[in-house]
Amino acid sequence: MPLDLPLECPIRLSNVFKSFGSIRAVDGLDLDVPAGSCLGLLGPNGAGKSTTMRLLTGQAIADSGDLEVLGFELPKQSKSARARMGLVPQLDNLDVDVSVEENLKVSARLYRVKDIPAAVDRALDLARLTDRRKDAVDELSGGMRRRMLLARGLIHDPDLILLDEPTVGLDPQIRTQIWTLIDDLRSRGKTVLMSTHYIEEAERLADDIAVMAHGKIIARGKPSDLVTEFAGELTAEVYGPPDRLTEVRALADAEGLRSRPAGPAVAIVGADRDRHTFIPPEAVWRAASLEDVFVLLTGEEAE
């Protein structure tokens, strides 16, 4: 296949398994990411998101399954795939004693960038760190380092970008900055695979969401479609003392409705005001949300 032809799916994983000892980190994963889209890989901690990313960069070798990235078969042709793919890791791994500029230059060399000064200038501009280029990474704030990590992953203008929990542990304000950068990537038509365990992040940035738990995809679709499919239209939140809430959940169960704890309340998903008369009048009715879907599907509390 000639490389210049646009690929329909830069990432194709089919029936991929990866275990660490007795832990099945990736357990029969099927995942296609269409070109030019941003797929949010949404799953709780331990779902296997980082392992999936490592499989894609050839840093983990699958026990079985078919993996194709940018038309290259993994793990055999992983190096060619890596040359055209950018990774923003979950954990910061910049060289802290070295200047911002030097860090970027090294990365540019590792990716065989032809015009290194231009690539570095572009990355500095993207991370808005041009005036800090001579400073050691150590001297940057947490938000600056994150922006730089992102810019470093884009130093070779890759076709495919992997973002592993790009805003984990960041202040809301810095998170918004990073989101703006990711939005920009999307508007430039890059293919993005972004893992996250923040529902808001997935909802805000992804065209398409794949909910991952226990090493596989358990639901996939546009955020709004997922909500309609798995949580219906309305959710009723009932507040009250714990005994009362237990009782309400039992009633919901009896009606075949799914419910979940939601902070101090119980959320009854897919409820109907007229039909489900057991729901007390003081209940708060709201539109069903992706959070409802996430909690119902994964059994995890949302963050």
Added chain:
Amino acid sequence: MSKDPDRMRRLEPAAIAGVMSREIANFRTFWKATAFSSLLEPTIYLLAFGLGLGTTIVTNVEGVDYIEFVGTGIVATAVIFASALPSMFGTFIKYRFQRTYDAILAAPVDVEELVTAEVLWIAMRAGFFGCFPILVCFFFGLSPTWGMLLIPFFGFVTACGFAAFGMAVAGTVSKIDQFNYVTTVVITPLFLVAGTFFPINQLPEGFQIAAQFNPLYQLVELVRGAAFGFETVDILRLLGLIVFSLVLWRIAIHQLTKRLID
């Protein structure tokens, strides 16, 4: 896709150069400390042994002034301490704490290229700083020879092996404390029984045979050859060091692949 015309090759110079450039960028932030200790340490050894022992207990060994005997021997000490130790600690810190290797391996760089670059860089450094004792010796009366121009090369070849050894160890241990066993059981004996401070031929025969398998001893002999005249057997010594380095290079790649690729 079965065939791909621009499939990337193994051991690409560009990948190796990229990894080395990262080391150089970092080295620029701490080279002064390295240069300082590389110059001071052999000076201290020379003063302590060369002048301390040399003027009081022994005056010459095998027809050479004791201070020149020790000074040429200390090159090997400098080489092992500038290669095995930084490589062991540096590698461990880079993959465990700084996750540097994760960043490098996400780029089109393989473990083989990563190890090769790290080994070459450490060995170049060790080959360079390993010469400092000779420079110090000039002040104590050692006369320069043309052969001495080969000393950085001998140091480099040996350091490749010890740098690879350090990487292999770092890729094998699970905790940084375990390096203590390696320094005590491997590095210290190698350095003490290398003929640096006393000639091997006065040791019991078992030690003499064991010394032949000590790369540091071979390096000491090569450096003394460079300073006081080569012998034919020195070619074998050099070949031995090259084989040693090649074998450890492959072992380091093997151990780090196991450690870095899940």
